[in-house]
Amino acid sequence: MAKTDTDTGELAHAVGTELQAHREKRGWSRPAVAACSDGNVSTKGLQSAEKATRSVSIRQLELVGHLYAIRPSELLLRAERRISWEPVGxxxxxxxxxxxxxxxxxxxxxxxxxxxxxxxxxxxxxxxxxxxxxxxxxxxxxxxxxxxxxxxxxxxx
Incomplete structure (x- = not known):
C-alpha cells in the first residue's frame, strides 16, 4: 500500500474497511450513522476513519461498536485477520x-x-x-x- 503524508498504517486501513463494511451491510449512509450517534460521530469523522486518513480512538471504536452492535475488540480482531497481523516481538x-x-x-x-x-x-x-x-x-x-x-x-x- 502506498504511503502518503496522512497514512495511518495498515491496521488503521483494515479497521476503516471493517467500519465501512459494517455500515454498508446495514444499508446506512455516513450521515445516517452520524444522526443516530447523538452528535458523538460526525459524517466527516466517520469518513476519515473509514478511509484511514486519521486513526480511530478507543472511544470512537466504542461509540461505533454500540451503533453497529459489535464489540470494539471484535472490530479490531477482524481488522487484524484482514491483514494477517502478528506481533513482532x-x-x-x-x-x-x-x-x-x-x-x-x-x-x-x-x-x-x-x-x-x-x-x-x-x-x-x-x-x-x-x-x-x-x-x-x-x-x-x-x-x-x-x-x-x-x-x-x-x-x-
Whole structure:
C-alpha cells in the first residue's frame, strides 16, 4: 500500500474497511450513522476513519461498536485477520541484558549470558512466544518484562 503524508498504517486501513463494511451491510449512509450517534460521530469523522486518513480512538471504536452492535475488540480482531497481523516481538541486546543487575531481570541476564556464550548474534529479536517464556523465568507478565527490558536494560524496541 502506498504511503502518503496522512497514512495511518495498515491496521488503521483494515479497521476503516471493517467500519465501512459494517455500515454498508446495514444499508446506512455516513450521515445516517452520524444522526443516530447523538452528535458523538460526525459524517466527516466517520469518513476519515473509514478511509484511514486519521486513526480511530478507543472511544470512537466504542461509540461505533454500540451503533453497529459489535464489540470494539471484535472490530479490531477482524481488522487484524484482514491483514494477517502478528506481533513482532522485542529486540534485545544480549550484551547489555547479560550485564543487567535489576533483581527481576536476573533470570533474563543469565539467559542472555548463555545465549551470548553459544555464539548467538548480539542483538536478537524475541518473538512473542520467546518473550513469554523469558517472562515466566522472571516471574512477570510479558508486558512488564517488555517495559523492564526497554527501561532497565536499555533494550531497543
Amino acid at each position: 522485542v529486540a534485545v541486546d544480549l550484551d547489555i541484558l547479560a550485564e543487567c543487575r535489576h533483581d527481576v531481570l536476573r533470570p533474563a541476564a543469565q539467559w542472555a549470558r548463555q545465549e551470548r556464550d553459544t555464539g548467538s548474534l548480539t542483538v536478537r529479536l524475541l518473538a512473542p512466544v520467546e518473550l513469554a517464556s523469558l517472562a515466566r523465568r522472571c516471574r512477570v507478565d510479558p508486558a512488564e518484562l517488555t517495559l523492564l527490558l526497554t527501561t532497565q536494560a536499555q533494550v531497543t524496541r
